[in-house]
Amino acid sequence: MSRQTFLQGALILMIAGIVTRIMGFIYRIVLTRLIGAEAMGLFQIVFPILGLALTLVTMGFPLAIAKLVAEAVAKRDADRVRRVLRISSACVLTSAALCMSLMYAFRHVVARYWLTDPRAYPTYLAMIPVVGVIAVASLYRGYFQGIQDMTPTAWASILEQSVRIVSIWALAAYFVRFSLAYAAMAAMVGMVLGELSGLLFLIWQQRRRARMDQIVPEPAYARTAEPMRATLRAITQLSLPVTASRLIWSLLSAAEPILVLRALGMAGVPLKQATALYGAYSGMAIPLLVFPTVVTSSLATNLVPAVAEAQASGNLDRIRHRLSQSITVTAMVSFPASVVFTFFAAPLTRAIYGDAQVGPMLAIMAPFVFMLCLQSPLTGILQGLNRAGTAMINSIVGGVVRLAVILVLATRPSLGILGVSMATAFSFTLTAALHLIAVVREIGFQMRTASVVRIGLASAAMLAYMLLVTYRAGSALTGSALLLALLGGLMIYFALLCSLRVLTSRAVERVPKVGPWLAAVVRHLPFAI
Template sequence: MSGNKKGSFIKGAAILTAAGLAARVMGFVYRIILTRIIGAEGMGLYQMAYPIYTTLLVVSRSGIPIALAKLIADKIAASEKKAAYQIFKVARRMSFFIGLLISILMALVAKPLLNLLSLDPRAYYAVIAISPAIFIVSIMAAYRGFFQGMQDMVPTAISQILEQFIRMITMISLVIFLVPTGIKFAAAGASFGAVSGSLGGLLVLFFIYYKRRENIFSFLARGEDQLTIKSGTIVKDIVTLGVPITLGALVMPLMSLVDLIFVPHRLQVAGYLVNQATRQYGMLSAVAMPLVNFPTIITVSLSASLVPAIAEAFTLGRKKLINYRTQTALRLTVLISLPAATGLFMLAEPITDIIFSEPGAAVPLRFVSWGVFFIALQQTSTGILNGIGKTSLPARNLALGALFNAVINYTLTALPAFGIRGAALGTTIGFAIAAFLNLYYVKKESGFIIDFKSLILKPIIAVLLMAGFVKLAYLGVFILLTKLNFIYAYQFTTIAVIVMAGFIYLFILLLLKEIKYNDLAVMPAFGERLASLLLKRGLLEEE
């Protein structure tokens, strides 16, 4: 077990990141397919089960793998390897009983909870179908935490990819099979994908664990003899570390749960029938939000890599390096998220129509599209704050944003003039508040100085010019293709304009000298050659 080597750690982290991206892409794909099969109403039923599931899942397992990884890594570093394995066994038992209890609880309270929240009663089948997944995922979390504590990220990466792949196949197959029996059963089939997927992920972890058990036990046996740690002490250590992590992780699913509680009910107050409210909720949660979240894949990775980089500079007391890395991270975040938000806003209807076959979802998407920008800023600034050791601030700021989201959702969604627009607006404002509070504390705690020209002025100029091109090009290309009687004029125009807009935006940034040498050089395969070529042409600046 050579997990302590820096090279293997970096390799493992890269594999884990790639696995996360692959799982995210598969998740986006199955949402597209399912929405086309069962529509926004069916996805609304599926989404009603999901926030309940994710909230209870966070309570069941979120703190354990991280706490377990830290405790095991600490014991291995201290050569107390037998104690490390003992910690894993206690954590595994905790995961088993907590997961089993919460799975049963979810199944038992499904019907009264839906009635209490005034939700569509047809969602009951979806809630029941997904409830066993909590038990399975909780056990899986213990094994992932064990391998991560030994600095071996490969098993987690493999299980993530297999879990999502099996989930995708199960969901699509069951939905196709169950659609003739009714939309509520099809939604339940989609929910059951979480059960089969997590079971597949757990089985592959079992396989890896037992295949490597001789090497694992041999590695652990090389530790110094230690006194047996009491199980109560281990439980206390896991709880002490895990509870704050769990509370922080609860904020995001609670925001989704707030939407679930308020949006369908307040839409009914606004005058929608139950099935209409479910459909509207599905358009926001199952169509608009996946489109908003997809571009943030990049900023999630950026945030993860930012934590050690900022932490290193902070430990060394190098304020200039902190400022440089913070400036670079925020600049890249703005350059990526601002055009994505603008594009979703301007092309909301063709994008939702072509991808999901739900053009009506353009209504909430236009209001929540700017959430791309604020979610990205919130993620990156969270990485910066975590890097300087202020780990409680991002969770607190996000909780405050969630509170504003709840108030706006409750107030505006019930007004006929707003409807689902109010819910979308609440989400955007909630993340905006969290992002701006994070940025305030980044400046306060790190002494970061905002470069107005690089962070604000140049990106806005580039986006405005890109937006002008999109407006003119879309109309021009569509009219031309229509006159030529091109069958897929609508689809081709949308895709062509998005691609051209990306090149136009990049070209404008190059002209404004906003793209730096290192921004391109870090790209795999061709990045360094492209950066060198553009540097010779005078289109790039060295940092």
């Protein structure tokens, strides 16, 4: 099996992430139109239970598999790869079986005390198999991540979404004739079928292209006599902090809406209006803000095994190089996003949501998009360095500080919901700064500012063009005019990145499928190489 480079793996996951996110929008549009908002609400009621169950079942094992398999492959230690997979599989499968059994055994208790609408009960029952399917699939995803082959994971994600959409058309459209409860249940069955198709694809890919004799050819140069207890300890050192972080973060996320509504009430905002404002913030402004993170999340996924492999080989220079690459890629994605979200927030949200009041919420957070996007790759580096506990503490500090700042700012009548946006921006900036300090302490780092400065210049030129094009329209700027200005600005931005040699034809050529064509375009740009 030919291994992918760090950037190739990141690009594959990035493209798959964008495709699946767009398909996710289509999925929700189709689902809402087929079963209606009320049945959609029944479908959503069970999701917090699913998230909690998956956190408890997987327990961070996929991440531990990725890191430890990458280290073992670097040392050509096939025995340790097998031990890691055996122990992780036994733990995850046991916890999945126990969790599903408890979910079924206490189904009536859950229906009575947890589900706010009893009509969600059939959806809850249909959800139980998803826990086992996703748990098993997570083992394969962690394995492919560890051997740095991201293609099967990317295609599996696309296949899952495709099967899910088709299943909705086939099932939900039929069962909606009987009742909303069964329509929501049918949508969950579609999710089960989608996840199952992805799992079967991963199993097939593992047997076809990632068998152990293909990953670590026998005889291996190095073997460890590490006991099972030591392997289990190595797994839990990474998995337990990740699990604890997710559980605590879930609690903090659950506390946020309660705190925000109370803070807005103290600021004199009526409850109905406060609920609408929080819905605009969390359901409209935040999804736009975090859209660029699809790229840096792909980087983070690929960084864990890449950093773990480099650390196992004692190559700190390679880790520093990965950090430098991550910062450059983060700047390339976040700088233009920050420009658009800051200066065109109102017309953008008006064009997308038909609601310009979301604009100020987005504009306050937009200047700090770089720090938001930088969180994921820095977390991946810390986890690859076996510092998952540090990443956990930093994230918890950021989350607690966010709640505290919300209580201070959102209670002011002059700020209200804008105080929540300020608190969020301060929180992810603080978390990213703490991550960066921790990484620099571990590996040392000298910032290469040339590329970042050039990206900043290209972003400034993009902004100047968009302001010039939209100047005459003023407040009457239409969605089509904004789209044309945005497309033109992005073309100028891309051309300048190439002319300033931030992007080279060699780098662009690595993009799957369209890379050679893009590289030919880049070579014809002035000063590009």
